[in-house]
Amino acid sequence: MRLVTDVVEYATRHVPKYNPVSISGYHIREAGSTAVQELAFTLRDGIEYVEWALARGLDVDDFASRLSFFFNAHNDFFEEIAKYRAARKIWANVMRDRFGAKDERSLKLRFHSQTAGCSLTWQQPYNNIVRTAIQALAAVLGGTQSLHTNSLDEAYALPSEQAVTIALRTQQIIAHESGVTSVADPLGGSYFLEELTRKIERAALDYIRRIDEMGGMIPAIERGFPQSEIADASYRYQQEQERGDRVTVGVNRFTEQQEQSLDILQIDESAEQRQVEKLARLRARRDNLRVTEALQTLRTAAAGDANTIPAMLDCVRAYATTGEICEALRDVFGSWQETSVL
Amino acid sequence: MDKRIRVLVAKPGLDGHDRGAKVIARALRDAGMEVIYTGLRQTPEMIVNAALQEDVQVIGVSILSGAHNAIVPRVLDLLREKDMTDVLLIVGGTIPDTDAVRLKQQGVAAVFQPGASLEQVVEFIRSSVKQPA
Numbered sequence: 407m408r409l410v411t412d413v414v415e416y417a418t419r420h421v422p423k424y425n426p427v428s429i430s431g432y433h434i435r436e437a438g439s440t441a442v443q444e445l446a447f448t449l450r451d452g453i454e455y456v457e458w459a460l461a462r463g464l465d466v467d468d469f470a471s472r473l474s475f476f477f478n479a480h481n482d483f484f485e486e487i488a489k490y491r492a493a494r495k496i497w498a499n500v501m502r503d504r505f506g507a508k509d510e511r512s513l514k515l516r517f518h519s520q521t522a523g524c525s526l527t528w529q530q531p532y533n534n535i536v537r538t539a540i541q542a543l544a545a546v547l548g549g550t551q552s553l554h555t556n557s558l559d560e561a562y563a564l565p566s567e568q569a570v571t572i573a574l575r576t577q578q579i580i581a582h583e584s585g586v587t588s589v590a591d592p593l594g595g596s597y598f599l600e601e602l603t604r605k606i607e608r609a610a611l612d613y614i615r616r617i618d619e620m621g622g623m624i625p626a627i628e629r630g631f632p633q634s635e636i637a638d639a640s641y642r643y644q645q646e647q648e649r650g651d652r653v654t655v656g657v658n659r660f661t662e663q664q665e666q667s668l669d670i671l672q673i674d675e676s677a678e679q680r681q682v683e684k685l686a687r688l689r690a691r692r693d694n695l696r697v698t699e700a701l702q703t704l705r706t707a708a709a710g711d712a713n714t715i716p717a718m719l720d721c722v723r724a725y726a727t728t729g730e731i732c733e734a735l736r737d738v739f740g741s742w743q744e745t746s747v748l
Numbered sequence: 749m750d751k752r753i754r755v756l757v758a759k760p761g762l763d764g765h766d767r768g769a770k771v772i773a774r775a776l777r778d779a780g781m782e783v784i785y786t787g788l789r790q791t792p793e794m795i796v797n798a799a800l801q802e803d804v805q806v807i808g809v810s811i812l813s814g815a816h817n818a819i820v821p822r823v824l825d826l827l828r829e830k831d832m833t834d835v836l837l838i839v840g841g842t843i844p845d846t847d848a849v850r851l852k853q854q855g856v857a858a859v860f861q862p863g864a865s866l867e868q869v870v871e872f873i874r875s876s877v878k879q880p881a
Contacts, residue, residue: 436767437767438771528861561842562844563814563842563844640770641774641775645866657863744787744788
């Protein structure tokens with residue numbers, strides 16, 4: 407929280423057009439959460455960030471319009487569209503009523519979407535092209551500002567050039583052939599979508615209220631609340647799939663004996679060697695005294711109340727590595743010990 | 749006397765994809781086994797030490813980062829060094845077919861690739877662990 411607040415504060419005061427944080431629900435969903443949990447935990451994280459930024463003395467309207475979000479685009483088409491619509495509605499209300507934002511731009515929730523990596527199947531991998539296209543369409547109809555489409559072979563490995571190209575073409579077909587980008591919120595007013603949006607909104611608000619009652623997201627995480635909600639949901643999902651209650655084409659229905667083989671990307675082990683050599687060259691070339699001093703200044707900033715970003719930028723200018731910067735911060739802050747929630 | 753099978757579920761390396769490991773851990777527990785889950789970012793040394801201290805019969809490592817060819821042989825070496833070759837090592841995750849064959853040749857008891865069911869994992873462990881008579 408200290409670091410994210412430092413970034414928001416620094417950006418607001420010195421780089422006002424920068425987008426300092428992408429508040430993510432993607433990893434929450436990939437970990438197995440439901441759509442409602444993804445929405446609720448992400449927005450509650452956003453609320454936490456805003457509260458900390460306000461406590462730093464920032465004015466809400468000075469930074470709120472630069473916050474952005476990152477959501478998953480999963481299989482259930484209408485549920486996903488409703489999720490994005492509910493996200494905008496809840497966030498606008500939160501910014502106006504909870505934080506007293508006056509600027510209309512502060513109420514707007516902008517978001518990036520990525521199709522659901524966890525929905526990709528190892529079996530019949532070409533089906534993943536179709537899954538991704540449907541998920542991407544949901545994100546576009548839900549009003550996403552930017553979009554990442556996964557490649558068909560990502561249940562196997564990092565994607566091949568050919569697979570990445572198909573993923574990109576999927577976006578281009580949606581953008582330039584389907585015509586769906588010519589209108590905002592095209593499903594607004596549909597009885598079903600409006601009702602689903604309200605349902606998801608109510609369920610997410612209920613989670614947000616429960617986390618408020620726990621004292622915020624940090625006490626909630628410390629007591630393992632979101633973790634255990636997500637773990638329960640992901641176990642349920644897996645059991646539904648194994649029982650066949652949840653159909654996954656090619657996995658538990660419409661299966662084939664013989665799987666098609668894919669040419670997957672192989673990363674040569676020499677890549678590691680090259681990176682190690684590059685790092686050694688950097689360390690030999692840079693002014694190591696300057697690096698040591700910059701890292702020490704960063705430790706001092708981290709241990710005190712100062713914003714760590716100027717010190718961190720000096721480390722980068724001195725060619726300190728990300729590893730060295732993180733190590734310096736770990737010296738001061740320690741590391742998070744995961745509470746095992748099963 | 750019925751003794752429960754003890755399993756260590758471990759996540760080595762920097763790979764944060766712990767959904768599968770957690771689901772497997774829960775499934776093994778529901779199947780009546782004693783499960784210890786290590787949490788993220790374990791080194792092979794930490795995994796083998798935990799296995800020794802917890803006196804497990806099975807170690808399950810979950811790897812979705814592509815680092816299995818570096819990590820798994822190290823775990824096998826450590827098991828041999830500590831005279832723990834009676835501990836069954838199973839691997840789950842995004843392991844390509846050719847690598848799965850190689851890992852088994854090196855001494856991994858089973859490799860569960862994407863699409864493997866919870867039941868397969870449970871059954872494999874039940875049938876492979878030698879229960880004291």
